[in-house]
Amino acid sequence: MTTIRDVAKRAGVAPITVSRVINNAGYISDETRERVEAAIKELHYIPNAISQSLRFKKTNTIALIVSDITNPFWTTVTRGVEDASSEGGMSVILCNTDEQQDKLEGYVKLLLQRQTDGFLFVPISSDAGLVNRIRRRDVPLVVLDRPLPGVDVDVVRSDSEGGAHIITRYLLELGHRRIALLTGPLTIATSRQRLTGYQRALIESGIMPNPDLMIEGHFKQESGYNMVHALFERTIPPPTALFAGNNLIAVGAMQALHERGLHIPDDISVVTFDDVPFFIGKPFLTLVTQSPYELGWQAAKRLIDHINGTADGAPREIVLPVELIVRSSCAPLHARD
Amino acid sequence: MTTIRDVAKRAGVAPITVSRVINNAGYISDETRERVEAAIKELHYIPNAISQSLRFKKTNTIALIVSDITNPFWTTVTRGVEDASSEGGMSVILCNTDEQQDKLEGYVKLLLQRQTDGFLFVPISSDAGLVNRIRRRDVPLVVLDRPLPGVDVDVVRSDSEGGAHIITRYLLELGHRRIALLTGPLTIATSRQRLTGYQRALIESGIMPNPDLMIEGHFKQESGYNMVHALFERTIPPPTALFAGNNLIAVGAMQALHERGLHIPDDISVVTFDDVPFFIGKPFLTLVTQSPYELGWQAAKRLIDHINGTADGAPREIVLPVELIVRSSCAPLHARD
DNA sequence: CTGAAAGCGCTTACAG
DNA sequence: CTGAAAGCGCTTACAG
Numbered sequence: 292m293t294t295i296r297d298v299a300k301r302a303g304v305a306p307i308t309v310s311r312v313i314n315n316a317g318y319i320s321d322e323t324r325e326r327v328e329a330a331i332k333e334l335h336y337i338p339n340a341i342s343q344s345l346r347f348k349k350t351n352t353i354a355l356i357v358s359d360i361t362n363p364f365w366t367t368v369t370r371g372v373e374d375a376s377s378e379g380g381m382s383v384i385l386c387n388t389d390e391q392q393d394k395l396e397g398y399v400k401l402l403l404q405r406q407t408d409g410f411l412f413v414p415i416s417s418d419a420g421l422v423n424r425i426r427r428r429d430v431p432l433v434v435l436d437r438p439l440p441g442v443d444v445d446v447v448r449s450d451s452e453g454g455a456h457i458i459t460r461y462l463l464e465l466g467h468r469r470i471a472l473l474t475g476p477l478t479i480a481t482s483r484q485r486l487t488g489y490q491r492a493l494i495e496s497g498i499m500p501n502p503d504l505m506i507e508g509h510f511k512q513e514s515g516y517n518m519v520h521a522l523f524e525r526t527i528p529p530p531t532a533l534f535a536g537n538n539l540i541a542v543g544a545m546q547a548l549h550e551r552g553l554h555i556p557d558d559i560s561v562v563t564f565d566d567v568p569f570f571i572g573k574p575f576l577t578l579v580t581q582s583p584y585e586l587g588w589q590a591a592k593r594l595i596d597h598i599n600g601t602a603d604g605a606p607r608e609i610v611l612p613v614e615l616i617v618r619s620s621c622a623p624l625h626a627r628d
Numbered sequence: 629m630t631t632i633r634d635v636a637k638r639a640g641v642a643p644i645t646v647s648r649v650i651n652n653a654g655y656i657s658d659e660t661r662e663r664v665e666a667a668i669k670e671l672h673y674i675p676n677a678i679s680q681s682l683r684f685k686k687t688n689t690i691a692l693i694v695s696d697i698t699n700p701f702w703t704t705v706t707r708g709v710e711d712a713s714s715e716g717g718m719s720v721i722l723c724n725t726d727e728q729q730d731k732l733e734g735y736v737k738l739l740l741q742r743q744t745d746g747f748l749f750v751p752i753s754s755d756a757g758l759v760n761r762i763r764r765r766d767v768p769l770v771v772l773d774r775p776l777p778g779v780d781v782d783v784v785r786s787d788s789e790g791g792a793h794i795i796t797r798y799l800l801e802l803g804h805r806r807i808a809l810l811t812g813p814l815t816i817a818t819s820r821q822r823l824t825g826y827q828r829a830l831i832e833s834g835i836m837p838n839p840d841l842m843i844e845g846h847f848k849q850e851s852g853y854n855m856v857h858a859l860f861e862r863t864i865p866p867p868t869a870l871f872a873g874n875n876l877i878a879v880g881a882m883q884a885l886h887e888r889g890l891h892i893p894d895d896i897s898v899v900t901f902d903d904v905p906f907f908i909g910k911p912f913l914t915l916v917t918q919s920p921y922e923l924g925w926q927a928a929k930r931l932i933d934h935i936n937g938t939a940d941g942a943p944r945e946i947v948l949p950v951e952l953i954v955r956s957s958c959a960p961l962h963a964r965d
Numbered sequence: 966c967t968g969a970a971a972g973c974g975c976t977t978a979c980a981g
Numbered sequence: 982c983t984g985a986a987a988g989c990g991c992t993t994a995c996a997g
Contacts, residue, residue: 292765292974294973294974294975295974295975295976296974304983304984305983305984305985306974306975306976306984307975307976307977307983307984307985308982308983308984310975310976311976311982311983313975314976316976317982317983318982318983319982319983320982320983323982323983335761335764337737337740337741338741338974338975339682339741339743339973339974339975340738340741340742340743341678341681341682341687341742341743341973341974341975342682342973342974342975342976342989343974343975343976344678344975344989345676345678345679345682345973345974345975345976345989345990345991346974346975346976346977346988346989347975347976347989348989350678360703360706361700361703361905363698366697366698369697373724382738384721385722387710400674401677401719403674404674404675404676404677405677405678406676406677406678424672427672428629512906539906542906542908545908545909546908546909549908549909549910567906567908568698568906569849569876569879569904569905569906569907570906570908571879571882571883571886571904571907572882572883572886573886629990631989631990631991632990632991632992633990641967641968642967642968642969643968643990643991643992644967644968644969644991644992644993645966645967645968647991647992648966648967648992650991651992653992654966654967655966655967656966656967657966657967660966660967675990675991676989676990676991678989678990678991679973679989679990679991679992680990680991680992681973681991682973682974682975682989682990682991682992683972683973683990683991683992683993684973684991684992685973966997967996967997968995968996968997969995969996969997970993970994970995970996971992971993971994971995972991972992972993972994973990973991973992973993974989975988975989976987976988976989977986977987977988977989978986978987978988979984979985979986979987980983980984980985980986981982981983981984981985
């Protein structure tokens, strides 16, 4: 391995002089700099970032721990994080928990050992333990996508409750009364928020939320599929509209509706959160979009400010607005009758 | 920061003794071990992996550099790599080049600085420069997905030419003669291999490949969309079948066909490489599947063998078989006439 | 079974 | 403008 000593010897200077050239720090005569640069080139020298990190006590690395990397929503969040990070001279280590708390804890431990400069993570349980473990080591962190009630920490998330409320009201305005909700796990805060927004809209319209129309599953395609079949075997009369807790649930749900011979929107209206990629044909799903790129960007910005010590003020919660996109997966109720 | 010295002091031993407990190395009396473990717990000590790496000259990290993380094909490859790596006690750093050579080079340089133990990467150009730069530093590497002709290096890839040949022959057997090919960039080896397989099948059937039916684009949805529109504006008479160079091209192509009012398979047959996820309704695309999980797994296994010095034999090329999956996106030609 | 010394490759803090 | 000494947090190699 070529080290700074080899370069120093070759250039006829001390290692610290080479270090100054590499880091562009302190005064160097042009003549010396040129000799050092030539030696670096001849030896194909690149500095060892591990020893630099040990000295600088900084690794220029942030961790991004997401809950499901196969969901395009998170792929887009990741892009936002990466763009903001590379602008700030940091690299991103991407980790995926599949919503498993033990995986999350394993990653946090590993990344703390590796002296990661900061954490961006999607909490799974509402427990503050992990946050405190990171804090105790004075490592900055920003919580992504889901609030952590009672914990004084920076959070960047979308307005799930508002989104659920607006899209449920949209269905109500079309005349729907039996609106089924296929929710993600209620241990996850966004699921609870969407449930709350849905129920609030119903109640505001004088409709008592019906437990038979609410099913709890996972944020997965397969789960959406299973929930629809379970729902239609369970309920009489069936719902006239379906609110899927996220994009993957929507895909699975539509697959099941297709199997049951139900057409969208003639037989049943469908709405969800976030778009489905790789859709063939005209996009037709009416939905609420969050801004995943923006979410990642803002969270990373805030984290990097913390790392650089330029973050202003106390921990705060940034709630990004959502948008209702009306397309063609919903029909007025009376059209069917 | 809590260091090994703090733990040592607390336990009343030397730092090296703590080190022995942490690494389970050398002889330690049970009594001493217990005292040290208690001190570790009380101080919430975790070893600094940066200094360990500096000493061990090993980071337990491998780099995985893929060409398009938004393509589910690569998400699945990544899972295979991660499973094989965690089994081998290594973590994975995931990087995405978007098929840009300068991004690839930037990542390789950064990861070399960070003393990554091994590289798994998807080459963009056929140039051997990058491979040599990694080799010169004695860092093991395995090339993923695409052959690197003339370079003596481990490669794990799929049989693209065979797959293209078998699926083109399938269309020929259905009676198609005007089979369009929407290929990825011909600078990329897999594009060339699929082109070769396609042409070989045509020639074997006594058909001269028609340049008007071949379009070169990118492995992107948008490109597939544009290529179909370009194709139909260019050619008279139009093709009766379409071979999309990958799954994303297929999605874009089908979108364009949809816009042009062409129905699959009645108006035109469509085939491609690799499945499209999040498909709603019965899967209907006839295609050749590679085995992305297997690809990642095998490549990571091989790389880890190299890192551990247990790799057997000279560099070799592992070519994974592909499989034709016949579904319903193709119709016999005479059915239309 | 345990420890003092030296060193991994770099940079901080001081000296000149 | 340049360099010798010390140290980041850990472990190897040697000694006892």
